[in-house]
Amino acid sequence: MRRLEPKPVARIWGGSGLGFGPGIGEVWLAEAPLLVKLLDPADWLSVQVHPPHEYALRVEGKPGKYEAWYVLSPGELVYGLARPVSREELRERALAGTLEEVLRRVRVEPGQVLYLPAGTIHALGPGVRVYEVQTPSDLTYRLYDYGRPRELHLEKALDVAILEPTPLTLPPPEPVLGGERLLSTPFFDLLRYPLAGELRVRAEGPTLLTLLEGEARLGEEVMRPPATLLLEPGEEAVFRGEGLWLAALAKEGA
The missing domain is CATH 2.60.120.10 (Jelly Rolls)
Structure with a gap:
C-alpha cells in the first residue's frame, strides 16, 4: 500500500475550488495504473x-x-x-x-x-x-x-468522433463488500465506499482509493481529502472515521 501525493496543475479555465489556490484546474492524484484527477473549471x-x-x-x-x-x-x-x-x-x-x-x-x-x-x-x-x-x-x-x-x-x-447521440444511462450500482460498484468498463471499474465508523476494503486488482469527503484514520495516520492510496491486488485496508471513498480499479488493457 502506498500513499500518493497530489499534484496541482494550472489551466486557463481553472477555478479556485480544489484548495490549491486560484487558476488550478486539475489536481492529479495518480498517474498509474490509471490517471485519476479532480477537475474544477471556472469556464x-x-x-x-x-x-x-x-x-x-x-x-x-x-x-x-x-x-x-x-x-x-x-x-x-x-x-x-x-x-x-x-x-x-x-x-x-x-x-x-x-x-x-x-x-x-x-x-x-x-x-x-x-x-x-x-x-x-x-x-x-x-x-x-x-x-x-x-x-x-x-x-x-x-x-x-x-x-x-x-x-x-x-x-x-x-x-x-461518434456522430450520433451517445446513450447516457448506466446500469444500477452493484453491491460489493463495504460499498457499491458504480461503473464497470473493459478498462477500469469505479466503486464508492461510504465510511461510517469502520470500513474494510480489499483490492480485487490494482486499486486507487481517494478520500473525497470527511476524515479517515488508517492505523495512526489521519487522512483528509484528497488523500489517495494505491492498493496492490489482494491488499486490504481498514479505515475508521466518517467520510466517502471512491476507488478506481484498473483492468488489463487499461
Whole structure:
C-alpha cells in the first residue's frame, strides 16, 4: 500500500475550488495504473474527443483514452450530440462557430456518474467539479475552443468522433463488500465506499482509493481529502472515521 501525493496543475479555465489556490484546474492524484484527477473549471473546457486504442496505436503510436466522471458539484456539461450529424456538418459548424447548436447539454448533480468511451464529444461547464478516472493516455483532440488561441485537431477529431447521440444511462450500482460498484468498463471499474465508523476494503486488482469527503484514520495516520492510496491486488485496508471513498480499479488493457 502506498500513499500518493497530489499534484496541482494550472489551466486557463481553472477555478479556485480544489484548495490549491486560484487558476488550478486539475489536481492529479495518480498517474498509474490509471490517471485519476479532480477537475474544477471556472469556464467551459474545450469541446474535445479522445481516440480509441485502435486508431491511436495506428496514427499516434500509443494507446487511446477512455474516461469517466463522478460529479462533485452541480451544473451543465456537454455529453455527445443532440442529434445525428454528418462529418461534413460537424466540420462546417466547428469552423463557423455554430457547433454548440448540435451539442447535447446535460444538467448533472453530485453523485452522478458519466462514462465517456473514446469517440464521445464532451466538455465540462463552469463550476462542474468532477473526479475523473481515465486510462493513462494524454491523447486529446480539440474540436472547438470558443475562439481561444489554442491548437485544434479538427481532422483527427472528426476521424474518431461518434456522430450520433451517445446513450447516457448506466446500469444500477452493484453491491460489493463495504460499498457499491458504480461503473464497470473493459478498462477500469469505479466503486464508492461510504465510511461510517469502520470500513474494510480489499483490492480485487490494482486499486486507487481517494478520500473525497470527511476524515479517515488508517492505523495512526489521519487522512483528509484528497488523500489517495494505491492498493496492490489482494491488499486490504481498514479505515475508521466518517467520510466517502471512491476507488478506481484498473483492468488489463487499461
